[in-house]
Amino acid sequence: MDWLNAMNSAVEYMEANITEKLDIEKVAKIALSSTFHFQRMYHMITGVTVAEYIRRRRLTLAAQDIISGEKIINVAYKYGYETPEAFTKAFRKMHGISPSAARKPGIELKAYPKLSFQISIKGDKDMNYKIFDKGSFKVVGKQRKISMVDEQNFNQVPKFWYDCMEDGSHQWICSKAGKLGILGVSKDFDKYKDEFNYMIAVEEIKDTIPEGYVSAIIPAATWAAFESVGPVTEALHDLVRRIYTEWFPSTGYQHDCAPDIEVYPVGDMSAADYKCEIWIPIKK
Structure with missing residues (x-):
């Protein structure tokens, strides 16, 4: 509560x-x-x-x-x-x-009411997740600073993915994907007032990092990993909403101070049976 x-x-x-x-x-x-x-x-x-x-x-x-x-x-x-x-x-x-x-009398106007938050217990759809501890690990990839002013991040992150696909970065990252696949990492929230860094990355590679790519350390944390099934754009959005409206309120956990990680196995992200995960750092 x-x-x-x-x-x-x-x-x-x-x-x-x-x-x-x-x-x-x-x-x-x-x-x-x-x-x-x-x-x-x-x-x-x-x-x-x-x-x-x-x-x-x-x-x-x-x-x-x-x-x-x-x-x-x-x-x-x-x-x-x-x-x-x-x-x-x-x-x-x-x-x-x-x-x-x-x-003028009788004119129709639109009203947007004040919002309030309540727990909605539906129970009509399972939410598959697992909780585990993982030590720190390194990731390598492309990084862009994202603005949170006026919620620009909701447009800038998808554009970053598109830009990486256009310039060939996404293809290079896919070629280096390991067991986890492609990672979308939101991090460095505490470094900037209205910005954060977002990486499209893979786990550490043995090759020399090309110019324009960066590496970062993901700190050790306790993670709640939630499975998403379906086209990424729709399925992941719905999953994150359910995590915050259903899972967090009912479990007593809260978000810990560490990056959020989207885990994308190599495959067709628009397929109806595509499976990916979102890892959220948690603490009691």
């Missing part, structure tokens, strides 16, 4: 400071998580990014303020828009009408 209480406290903090500039680091601390893991967890559970949630909530409340008689220019500045024009554009995009039109 600590996980649920922490997540709901984070939402309450965002709601209480909805007109202020979002301090995502403070929100993440309230949620007992790193900035990266909070943003990723929030998006996986709710289907929207933190920034999008804030935007929708502000425009929902802004509509209520306008209906109650507040001046549109004051409402625009209240909810963080630099100009009335920017506010009008955002308002129209969500509600389908201009702010001034919202005052």
Whole structure:
């Protein structure tokens, strides 16, 4: 229940400071998580990014303020828009009408409610996982710094994979894949304020590392490894959501301070029977 209480406290903090500039680091601390893991967890559970949630909530409340008689220019500045024009554009995009039109009787507006987190016990689908300890090991591959500002990481990581496939890096990495296969490693969360490093990698190789490639040490940790079956894009997304909404709340574990690792055996990642794993460092 600590996980649920922490997540709901984070939402309450965002709601209480909805007109202020979002301090995502403070929100993440309230949620007992790193900035990266909070943003990723929030998006996986709710289907929207933190920034999008804030935007929708502000425009929902802004509509209520306008209906109650507040001046549109004051409402625009209240909810963080630099100009009335920017506010009008955002308002129209969500509600389908201009702010001034919202005052007309009988006009339909859209409302995005405040979220709250609850445990949902479904039991209709097994979640296969194993817990094990593993000593430190080295990985080698391509690395790119990923930004967490406005949740850009959700677009930048897939683009990194695409770029590596285009420039031949992915093929080289696949040719060096060992027992685990290809690894997607999210790491260095504590080194940067709004960024982290993401590697497309394999376990340590004996060959000389080519120019442009890097190596990194994965620290010893206790891992929970979850099996995903199906096309990676859909299956892995659903699995991560279930890990945070079902597994963490029901087991008493929490995320430890170590990289997240996606383990991709060489094969057709779009196949219906493709199996991969996500390793999450855990502690009681």
